[in-house]
Amino acid sequence: xxxxxxxxxxxxxxxxxxxxxxxxxxxxxxxxxxxxxxxxxxxxxxxxxxxxxxxxxxxxxxxxxxxxxxxxxxxxxxxxxxxxxxxxxxxxxxxxxxxxxxxxxxxxxxxxxxxxxxxxxxxxxxxxxxxxxxxxxxxxxxxxxxxxxxxxxxxxxxxxxxxxxxxxxxxxxxxxxxxxxxxxxxxxxxxxxxxxxxxxxxxxxxxxxxxxxxxxxxxxxxxxxxxxxxxxxxxxxxxxxxxxxxxxxxxxxxxxxxxxxxxxxxxxxxxxxxxxxxxxxxxxxxxxxxxxxxxxxxxxxxxxxxxxxxx
Amino acid sequence: xxxxxxxxxxxxxxxxxxxxxxxxxxxxxxxxxxxxxxxxxxxxxxxxxxxxxxxxxxxxxxxxxxxxxxxxxxxxxxxxxxxxxxxxxxxxxxxxxxxxxxxxxxxxxxxxxxxxxxxxxxxxxxxxxxxxxxxxxxxxxxxxxxxxxxxxxxxxxxxxxxxxxxxxxxxxxxxxxxxxxxxxxxxxxxxxxxxxxxxxxxxxxxxxxxxxxxxxxxxxxxxxxxxxxxxxxxxxxxxxxxxxxxxxxxxxxxxxxxxxxxxxxxxxxxxxxxxx
Numbered sequence: 001x002x003x004x005x006x007x008x009x010x011x012x013x014x015x016x017x018x019x020x021x022x023x024x025x026x027x028x029x030x031x032x033x034x035x036x037x038x039x040x041x042x043x044x045x046x047x048x049x050x051x052x053x054x055x056x057x058x059x060x061x062x063x064x065x066x067x068x069x070x071x072x073x074x075x076x077x078x079x080x081x082x083x084x085x086x087x088x089x090x091x092x093x094x095x096x097x098x099x100x101x102x103x104x105x106x107x108x109x110x111x112x113x114x115x116x117x118x119x120x121x122x123x124x125x126x127x128x129x130x131x132x133x134x135x136x137x138x139x140x141x142x143x144x145x146x147x148x149x150x151x152x153x154x155x156x157x158x159x160x161x162x163x164x165x166x167x168x169x170x171x172x173x174x175x176x177x178x179x180x181x182x183x184x185x186x187x188x189x190x191x192x193x194x195x196x197x198x199x200x201x202x203x204x205x206x207x208x209x210x211x212x213x214x215x216x217x218x219x220x221x222x223x224x225x226x227x228x229x230x231x232x233x234x235x236x237x238x239x240x241x242x243x244x245x246x247x248x249x250x251x252x253x254x255x256x257x258x259x260x261x262x263x264x265x266x267x268x269x270x271x272x273x274x275x276x277x278x279x280x281x282x283x284x285x286x287x288x289x290x291x292x293x294x295x296x297x298x299x300x301x302x303x304x305x306x307x308x309x310x311x
Numbered sequence: 312x313x314x315x316x317x318x319x320x321x322x323x324x325x326x327x328x329x330x331x332x333x334x335x336x337x338x339x340x341x342x343x344x345x346x347x348x349x350x351x352x353x354x355x356x357x358x359x360x361x362x363x364x365x366x367x368x369x370x371x372x373x374x375x376x377x378x379x380x381x382x383x384x385x386x387x388x389x390x391x392x393x394x395x396x397x398x399x400x401x402x403x404x405x406x407x408x409x410x411x412x413x414x415x416x417x418x419x420x421x422x423x424x425x426x427x428x429x430x431x432x433x434x435x436x437x438x439x440x441x442x443x444x445x446x447x448x449x450x451x452x453x454x455x456x457x458x459x460x461x462x463x464x465x466x467x468x469x470x471x472x473x474x475x476x477x478x479x480x481x482x483x484x485x486x487x488x489x490x491x492x493x494x495x496x497x498x499x500x501x502x503x504x505x506x507x508x509x510x511x512x513x514x515x516x517x518x519x520x521x522x523x524x525x526x527x528x529x530x531x532x533x534x535x536x537x538x539x540x541x542x543x544x545x546x547x548x549x550x551x552x553x554x555x556x557x558x559x560x561x562x563x564x565x566x567x568x569x570x571x572x573x574x575x576x577x578x579x580x581x582x583x584x585x586x587x
Contacts, residue, residue: 024446045446048477056435056469063439066424069446071439086429087466091436095417095426 005197006035006104006163008140012147013072017043023151024064026050026073028057033163034074034104058084058101062091065098070151076110077103077119077160085125093129093156100150104163106136106196107248108289110281118281124253126158127226133178134226136160138200141170142182142223149178162197169200169221181229183236187211187218190304191236194246195222195255198286198295199274203246205297210304217304225255230262237269242307244272246300251275270310272303312393314357320525322392323353324581327554329388329401335574337405341413343564344458345385347489347549350528352385355454356393359532364394367422373451374440376425378433378467379458379487380414387411387420395422431464433457434484438470441482441542452536456485460492463501468513471542475514480538484515487522489551491562506546515544522547554581 003011017023017039024046025039031049040047048064050057054075061071074080080088080103092099103122110118126134133153137143143161150157169184176182181193184200185207194203200221207217218236222229237243243263245256256273263269276293290296314322327349334340356362360373377386384404391398403409410419414428424440427433437455444451461467474482492500503509507517516539520527528547535543552558555569555577569577 048442050469050473051476053466053469053473055466056438056473059432059435059466059470060439060442060473063436063441064443065439066436067440067443067447069443087432087435090426090429091432 004164005166008143010035010038012144016151022070024069024071026061026071028054028075054079054083055087058087059091061099062097072100074102076105077122081122081125100157102159102161104161106160114283115281120250120276123249133157135224136196139169140166142176145176179224179227181232182221184219187216189216190242191218191240192244193220193222196248198248199246202297206300209301228258233262234266241269241311244303247275270307272307274300316526323350326388326392328578328581333401333404336402339568340384341381341566343551344382346553347551348487350523352389354528356389374424374453376433376437376455378455379461380427383415390422430461431466434467434470438474441479452481454483459488471513474542479542480540482542483535484544486546489549491551493565510544515542519546522549523553
């Protein structure tokens with residue numbers, strides 16, 4: 001059976017734990033959703049399930065870190081952001097500890113769990129925490145490499161983890177570096193800057209649609225949203241003169257805002273943003289929700305044509 | 312360092328004077344809870360805990376987590392008196408650029424283990440530290456001082472459930488039960504009663520003491536330090552503002568400054584001993 005993204009997350013932690021006795025996993029009664037049961041079986045002493053108590057989970061993770069462990073704490077993205085924010089902000093980040101917090105089911109991938117479980121605001125909230133690293137891997141290869149780097153990096157990291165299903169966009173030996181965005185295809189008329197499991201493939205599809213119309217399109221995988229690869233953003237702003245950001249999140253506060261914030265201090269160029277426009281989540285399958293929130297290749301290419309007109 | 316009960320009584324009152332003078336210079340501070348919890352903090356730092364001010368990070372040290380971070384005005388002078396840093400720094404409390412403010416910062420205060428202030432955070436952190444110590448087979452203990460009003464916070468009870476699930480007998484909680492929260496007597500705000508039954512129901516061993524009676528404080532902390540397969544909580548009945556007779560038991564004194572005349576009278580009394 002093909003592995004899900006969550007399986008790669010757990011496999012990577014299992015591998016790290018072999019040589020690093022500080023790696024711990026902490027869950028809030030979602031072990032079976034996150035897929036970390038295998039870690040519990042392999043390392044029962046280093047696995048803690050705190051029950052349905054997410055804020056407590058992050059407080060305990062902070063205590064584990066204060067005494068030298070490297071805890072990976074996971075829950076649905078809505079809880080990993082809104083529910084635990086004060087604990088993550090103060091007990092973990094303000095204390096300059098080493099807590100890795102995983103928010104699963106980003107944005108519309110919460111599907112039938114609906115609006116209560118659909119985080120469109122987690123990146124925005126996390127971006128406000130000083131020095132926090134935020135990553136959103138788009139495929140199996142980048143997930144494994146970025147989780148390893150998150151473990152090696154001393155400091156708090158928020159990992160936006162797509163849970164079910166998988167695909168591979170990168171070759172296994174591709175070099176993926178925390179904080180360094182990847183140019184997936186080059187172009188000269190417009191740059192699509194995307195993040196995550198749903199929108200990076202959609203951006204690549206959009207680039208095909210645009211190329212068919214003679215629009216030379218660059219696509220960037222912004223797997224690290226904070227710290228943003230500002231150098232690459234500035235370079236492609238200059239090179240193409242137009243940017244479309246693509247995110248499975250509110251357009252306010254997330255990737256689109258991060259890119260705009262970055263360009264504001266340099267040489268801004270016309271931008272369009274693809275994402276949820278000031279809306280709550282809702283129930284649906286992925287295809288339905290992509291249409292409902294405009295997170296499709298068609299919408300991305302339409303925005304690209306529009307932004308090119310604004311040059 | 313293992314002071315006797317009599318020496319600890321004297322030490323606690325000496326530190327109370329440091330607190331009041333420091334707050335006077337600062338122009339304000341959380342006096343009430345800092346004074347009510349002073350006997351517990353003094354017993355921990357001058358008798359109970361395995362700590363070394365010269366090696367604040369030694370691996371086998373006992374941990375103290377001040378969950379009620381606003382008692383920093385009491386905690387900072389305890390650390391100074393114990394030798395973690397120079398007492399001459401105390402007058403900088405709340406001054407621009409000072410390492411000491413209303414709530415403690417672990418990266419600025421030598422010996423401070425957690426940056427607290429948002430209530431309900433310390434006990435979950437203490438649970439994490441206690442789990443980590445167990446994982447390392449480290450015999451060190453974790454002491455966590457909570458305010459009574461602080462236990463209105465839900466995370467205290469989430470952590471309390473977790474601590475008993477994990478049988479954390481290296482964790483000792485202390486509730487500074489001065490029966491005042493900011494808005495009034497606590498039973499008129501949201502009552503904690505029946506407080507002992509609540510903690511027992513959450514799987515903790517409960518020891519009830521007069522938290523301003525040094526002999527009882529020392530006896531209970533020594534008793535609690537003997538592992539019994541579950542976490543222990545001391546419900547320490549205390550007086551808000553203990554040691555300053557003119558404000559004792561008055562919930563309005565969560566925060567304040569005595570003023571020079573009252574300070575002088577209080578210092579004279581404390582030099583004679585607050586416990587008579």
